[in-house]
Amino acid sequence: MKISQTFSQNISFRLFILVIATGFITAVCAPQENVNPADLVVLNGHILTVDDHFSEAQAVAIRDGIFVAVGGNSDVEPYIGAGTRVIDADGHTIVPGLFESHNHFTSAVRRELRTGRPFQQLGSIAEIQKYLREQTEQTPEGEWILLPRVDVTRIAEGRIPNSAELDEAAPNHPAVFNWQYADRQIQILNSAALEAAGITANTPVPEGGSIPIGDDGHPTGRLENSGELVNRFLQRETFTEEEYRDGLVRMMNNYHKVGITSIHDAGTNDSDYRTLYSMKENGRLSARVTLTMRMRGLDGTVQGTEEAIRGFNLEYGEGDDRLKVGPLKFRLDGGILYGTAFMREPFGDRALEFYGLDDAEYRGTPFYTPEEVENIIATGHRMGWQMSSHVTGDAGVDRILDAIEAVNARFDEPVQRYKVIHGYFAHEDTAERVARLGAGIDTQPAWYYLDGDALLEPLGEDRVARFMGLQTWLDGGAKVTINSDHMQGFDPNTSLNPYNPFLTMYVAVARRTTGGQVIGPENRVSRENALRMMTIDAAWFDYDENKRGSIEVGKLGDLAILTDNLMSVDEEAIKDILSIVTIVDGDIVYECEDNRLTMQ
Numbered sequence: 001m002k003i004s005q006t007f008s009q010n011i012s013f014r015l016f017i018l019v020i021a022t023g024f025i026t027a028v029c030a031p032q033e034n035v036n037p038a039d040l041v042v043l044n045g046h047i048l049t050v051d052d053h054f055s056e057a058q059a060v061a062i063r064d065g066i067f068v069a070v071g072g073n074s075d076v077e078p079y080i081g082a083g084t085r086v087i088d089a090d091g092h093t094i095v096p097g098l099f100e101s102h103n104h105f106t107s108a109v110r111r112e113l114r115t116g117r118p119f120q121q122l123g124s125i126a127e128i129q130k131y132l133r134e135q136t137e138q139t140p141e142g143e144w145i146l147l148p149r150v151d152v153t154r155i156a157e158g159r160i161p162n163s164a165e166l167d168e169a170a171p172n173h174p175a176v177f178n179w180q181y182a183d184r185q186i187q188i189l190n191s192a193a194l195e196a197a198g199i200t201a202n203t204p205v206p207e208g209g210s211i212p213i214g215d216d217g218h219p220t221g222r223l224e225n226s227g228e229l230v231n232r233f234l235q236r237e238t239f240t241e242e243e244y245r246d247g248l249v250r251m252m253n254n255y256h257k258v259g260i261t262s263i264h265d266a267g268t269n270d271s272d273y274r275t276l277y278s279m280k281e282n283g284r285l286s287a288r289v290t291l292t293m294r295m296r297g298l299d300g301t302v303q304g305t306e307e308a309i310r311g312f313n314l315e316y317g318e319g320d321d322r323l324k325v326g327p328l329k330f331r332l333d334g335g336i337l338y339g340t341a342f343m344r345e346p347f348g349d350r351a352l353e354f355y356g357l358d359d360a361e362y363r364g365t366p367f368y369t370p371e372e373v374e375n376i377i378a379t380g381h382r383m384g385w386q387m388s389s390h391v392t393g394d395a396g397v398d399r400i401l402d403a404i405e406a407v408n409a410r411f412d413e414p415v416q417r418y419k420v421i422h423g424y425f426a427h428e429d430t431a432e433r434v435a436r437l438g439a440g441i442d443t444q445p446a447w448y449y450l451d452g453d454a455l456l457e458p459l460g461e462d463r464v465a466r467f468m469g470l471q472t473w474l475d476g477g478a479k480v481t482i483n484s485d486h487m488q489g490f491d492p493n494t495s496l497n498p499y500n501p502f503l504t505m506y507v508a509v510a511r512r513t514t515g516g517q518v519i520g521p522e523n524r525v526s527r528e529n530a531l532r533m534m535t536i537d538a539a540w541f542d543y544d545e546n547k548r549g550s551i552e553v554g555k556l557g558d559l560a561i562l563t564d565n566l567m568s569v570d571e572e573a574i575k576d577i578l579s580i581v582t583i584v585d586g587d588i589v590y591e592c593e594d595n596r597l598t599m600q
């Protein structure tokens with residue numbers, strides 16, 4: 001008995017060894033059934049594939065930049081070959097590479113280089129003064145200091161600083177606070193700046209501008225649309241082409257730290273395309289980039305629009321999966337932080353002081369008539385371009401949708417996937433119309449987070465409840481992508497505007513302002529939908545939903561392994577999630593410093 005038992009144990013043991021050996025050989029040397037080994041395999045993940053069923057998976061394999069297997073560990077292990085890099089995700093959540101579907105990647109870097117000082121989001125007049133004091137210590141006396149842009153909604157006191165407050169912090173340096181958007185500019189000069197620029201009560205007022213005079217008979221320090229009097233003193237630092245390209249690389253690396261793999265620069269031209277194209281050729285473009293061509297100075301005619309488009313010397317869709325030309329863009333109205341959005345209802349009494357307006361019936365000013373909007377959209381459409389517009393107010397969105405309908409009546413092919421950029425006030429009727437016209441909304445939850453509290457008093461609760469009304473858009477069937485409109489700075493949370501995608505998703509889900517208020521709780525969306533808006537639905541706007549935005553076989557191999565479980569982490573902690581490893585095209589483009597994952 002003893003002998004046979006030993007014998008049988010021995011056989012089992014040998015079989016066991018054989019299985020192990022076979023498995024090992026199969027995995028390392030010769031993939032089963034003609035499976036070519038992958039370049040990269042990730043095992044033991046909690047993968048949110050963001051496919052149609054929002055399926056979860058455990059492992060993926062990427063070969064030549066494409067997902068070739070998605071499933072359980074056992075489905076993917078056969079793709080491990082001698083040269084395959086294997087990451088053990090140790091149960092961490094993995095998402096498709098995130099989209100920053102509307103930012104100002106190129107100009108954010110240029111602005112930062114030009115100011116020569118890292119951007120800081122200043123939140124109160126005390127902080128503005130503190131910043132100014134620090135700058136006076138580092139700046140030779142007499143040299144001008146330009147404060148970083150701060151929108152009034154982001155200043156605790158709900159107003160911009162006055163000249164005396166700048167004097168307190170900078171008695172001997174000319175200092176300027178600049179608050180500018182589109183066609184409205186307000187500058188606050190301290191006494192030293194007024195003196196250095198030679199501005200007195202007798203200075204001729206530039207056309208369309210104003211230089212208010214105080215009770216003492218002297219200028220108050222406030223200039224409206226009179227920038228020409230001081231701009232020449234605000235000459236900024238220059239930078240070299242090399243510094244610019246290094247800055248773009250640094251910016252992309254910072255995007256990768258928070259899981260971003262695709263970016264859509266919403267305000268570029270042919271020169272930006274050439275710069276990025278040459279970086280791509282040199283292997284320095286680690287993110288996928290789509291460019292929106294901004295048409296400047298349009299006169300609203302067919303001919304003027306044609307000329308603007310031809311001036312780019314590019315075709316819609318030109319490029320490849322790394323860099324491509326996206327839609328055209330024009331601006332229909334101003335902004336809601338400036339009281340210049342084109343609204344259905346007047347801004348009203350409560351908004352007068354806040355925005356510095358003098359007419360309670362004011363509804364903002366559209367830059368183009370209905371006929372001009374139709375001219376612009378029809379021309380771009382006829383010339384084969386996807387179209388988009390900056391349009392913040394609800395009446396502005398109506399005007400765009402009216403024009404799309406008018407254009408559709410004239411052409412066999414309807415306008416498709418029109419990008420309604422900002423579209424800040426969601427109404428049920430607009431949502432249905434956007435869906436019916438196959439258009440979509442490109443909007444920025446972090447603005448609700450930062451500006452919602454300040455806008456509540458001037459705009460009223462009903463309007464703020466509709467501000468970034470994400471669920472209203474979804475209920476109407478409209479496609480939505482959420483993003484940051486990042487404009488300056490390198491930091492994900494303190495830039496203008498914060499581009500941390502987990503902050504964006506947190507606000508979409510929790511709809512809590514910085515002050516802790518939930519205004520319009522009916523507009524909260526699920527975590528699943530928030531993630532869709534930053535992945536697959538963002539890809540839709542680039543006509544790339546069959547290529548990117550989800551982890552499915554055949555799609556581009558972009559993903560991020562996260563520090564926390566996006567689906568179950570405490571709601572407040574969503575905004576603190578980071579990427580451990582970010583992958584573009586199967587290449588690791590970012591790995592956090594204290595990465596403890598096993599990577600072979």
Ligand SMILES: [Zn+2]
Binds near residue numbers: 103267485
């Ligand atoms: Zn923008």
